[in-house]
């Protein structure tokens with residue numbers, strides 16, 4: 050098949066501030082178009098709370114999956130609108146569904162403090178906080194399997210299955226290894242396998258087995274750490290980490306803590322990667338659609354529909370979306386444009402007045418900087 054003359058990107062803005070940050074990222078994309086080897090065509094899909102309500106959906110179906118499958122990559126803003134839909138449905142029905150259906154088995158989440166930005170970890174700089182977490186993204190505790198016994202009685206018990214497979218851990222380790230070598234450029238990289246083999250002995254078996262295959266390697270250093278220790282070490286001595294691989298839920302939790310030590314949610318990036326290229330990968334900033342306080346809350350603590358305070362949109366920080374978009378460009382081989390966006394986003398985050406800058410100011414500054 051002849052190579053296409055453009056990059057074909059599906060854009061799912063999602064809900065509320067997901068739409069806001071997506072629009073910001075698309076403006077920045079426009080600003081760097083002179084740096085691309087071929088143009089990008091964005092096609093928008095409004096898979097969000099309104100769409101699910103209108104079509105009575107619980108999850109994306111074959112129609113939507115067949116549609117999205119045709120694209121090179123997917124860019125996603127953020128989903129969820131508690132004023133319209135109970136939290137949980139869209140997360141499972143869109144995010145987890147796409148990760149599974151498109152076998153995006155790596156969730157790549159860099160933890161990198163931008164130069165010149167201070168961390169809540171005193172004395173740690175961009176030199177010390179610079180590693181990557183490869184979160185297993187297709188199995189683990191998120192396979193959505195389990196059962197409930199004696200529901201509604203005193204004896205009610207819920208079971209949730211953590212499924213870890215040898216093939217699943219092995220392919221993740223292979224990806225992490227390749228990333229580690231690419232990042233270290235000739236130096237010997239360290240690969241940390243993070244699990245909880247002392248207690249989760251069944252699901253831990255494939256993790257132990259793959260680690261054992263790595264532990265005597267001479268070209269890299271493979272280490273094992275329990276997740277509880279890893280979380281402490283991440284705060285105490287983040288400089289010991291290069292490339293970390295871990296189970297789905299452990300990675301979910303660890304990367305939120307990672308987002309905080311790299312300067313707050315401004316720069317938390319996430320790529321749901323299908324390394325084989327058989328299906329599109331999906332890139333998304335790690336943040337919600339809006340803080341609760343942006344809605345009026347009723348006496349039961351629930352959000353009141355339609356009370357989203359639009360003026361607050363100017364407080365939104367678009368940099369995680371910018372950096373996720375840049376990660377997508379990297380995967381497309383558009384390194385020059387990716388770099389321009391990364392530098393523009395970091396320039397924003399480094400600004401001493403970053404916190405008080407409006408969204409419009411940040412978008413404009415980034416477009417001017419990246420477009421130079």
Ligand code: IPM
Pocket residue numbers: 140141144145301335
């Ligand atoms: C994330 C989110 C999702 C996850 C939720 C919303 C399903 O927390 O991307 O980290 O757990 O993966």
Ligand code: MN
Pocket residue numbers: 301302305
């Ligand atoms: Mn999460």
